[in-house]
Amino acid sequence: xxxxxxxxxxxxxxxxxxxxxGPVGHTFLEQLCAPYMTYTWLVMAFLFLVSKLTLGNxxxxxxKGQNFWELVIxxxxxxxxxxxxxxxxxxxxxxxxxxxxxIAVANLIGLxxxxxxxxxxxxxxxxxxxxxxxxxxxIGFKEHGLHYYKHFIGPVWWLIPLLLPxxxxxxxxxxxxxxxRLFGNIMAxxxxxxxxxxxxxxxxxxxxxxILGVLVSVVQAMVFVLLTVVYFSQAQAHAH
Amino acid sequence: xxxxxKEFVQLLANYGHVGFTFVASIIIGxxxxxxxxxxxxxxxxxxxxxxxxxxxxxxxxxxxxxxILWRNKEKxxxxxxxx
Numbered sequence: 001x002x003x004x005x006x007x008x009x010x011x012x013x014x015x016x017x018x019x020x021x022g023p024v025g026h027t028f029l030e031q032l033c034a035p036y037m038t039y040t041w042l043v044m045a046f047l048f049l050v051s052k053l054t055l056g057n058x059x060x061x062x063x064k065g066q067n068f069w070e071l072v073i074x075x076x077x078x079x080x081x082x083x084x085x086x087x088x089x090x091x092x093x094x095x096x097x098x099x100x101x102x103i104a105v106a107n108l109i110g111l112x113x114x115x116x117x118x119x120x121x122x123x124x125x126x127x128x129x130x131x132x133x134x135x136x137x138x139i140g141f142k143e144h145g146l147h148y149y150k151h152f153i154g155p156v157w158w159l160i161p162l163l164l165p166x167x168x169x170x171x172x173x174x175x176x177x178x179x180x181r182l183f184g185n186i187m188a189x190x191x192x193x194x195x196x197x198x199x200x201x202x203x204x205x206x207x208x209x210x211i212l213g214v215l216v217s218v219v220q221a222m223v224f225v226l227l228t229v230v231y232f233s234q235a236q237a238h239a240h
Numbered sequence: 241x242x243x244x245x246k247e248f249v250q251l252l253a254n255y256g257h258v259g260f261t262f263v264a265s266i267i268i269g270x271x272x273x274x275x276x277x278x279x280x281x282x283x284x285x286x287x288x289x290x291x292x293x294x295x296x297x298x299x300x301x302x303x304x305x306x307x308i309l310w311r312n313k314e315k316x317x318x319x320x321x322x323x
Contacts, residue, residue, distance in 0.1 A: 165269075167300075169272070169300035170304045173304060219252045219253060222252075222253040230311065
């Protein structure tokens with residue numbers, strides 16, 4: 001299949017930096033210049049610059065930019081507080097809101113020709129998921145100490161051989177499903193768009209898929225955030 | 241976003257991952273069983289751990305399914321109680 005044109009890769013290639021031709025590079029520099037890495041940096045720079053430009057000086061009467069951010073941040077804050085309580089929402093708002101903004105922008109950026117979604121690489125989504133998975137265990141352990149592990153072994157001792165594997169499997173399944181769902185959805189969208197562009201790009205064939213792509217991007221970002229919130233609140237609340 | 245659209249997206253977020261979580265549990269259970277059979281016990285116990293792993297995987301899948309249902313049921317009942 002023809003490679004999609006990624007303008008950052010072309011610029012880097014012109015600058016003489018090695019661009020990996022497979023999915024993963026061999027040398028350290030090649031790995032750093034892999035498209036999903038460069039586009040991750042682009043998304044980070046985009047979020048940083050846009051928020052810096054629109055929120056450079058906060059005013060009492062919000063302008064256009066500040067109004068937008070107040071809507072977004074306020075909406076997310078309400079959503080978190082609804083799902084995991086005021087205290088937890090205040091504590092973890094920076095982390096989860098960063099995830100939400102990053103994933104939403106990273107998903108949507110792939111709809112523009114010449115860009116790719118960093119989330120269409122399993123490396124990115126697995127990294128995000130590992131952070132969530134490890135931190136929900138840390139939250140549980142901090143809240144309940146060793147009692148946290150009691151919910152893995154069930155209510156009575158003779159059910160341990162039955163319940164322990166089930167709980168372990170369902171806990172590990174979170175890791176797998178959270179990462180592969182995001183990766184799979186976005187990768188499918190990207191691949192489908194690339195194929196349609198190649199086949200009938202001049203007849204606007206990718207347009208319907210692009211409309212669906214907007215929906216998928218938003219919903220997947222929301223699923224990730226919602227599940228993060230649910231896992232955190234469950235880890236905090238488990239007190240059998 | 242209008243209210244209907246918001247609700248639609250929230251419903252998708254709540255239930256859209258049911259299938260995937262179910263499959264992931266089964267795959268992890270089955271994979272663990274196959275690993276035990278082939279790598280740890282060197283095919284001496286095959287196919288027993290594969291079956292046991294599959295059974296546990298399916299059980300874990302149903303457990304996650306029920307958890308999602310219970311969680312959303314609780315959330316739906318909560319606002320009603322406050323009335």
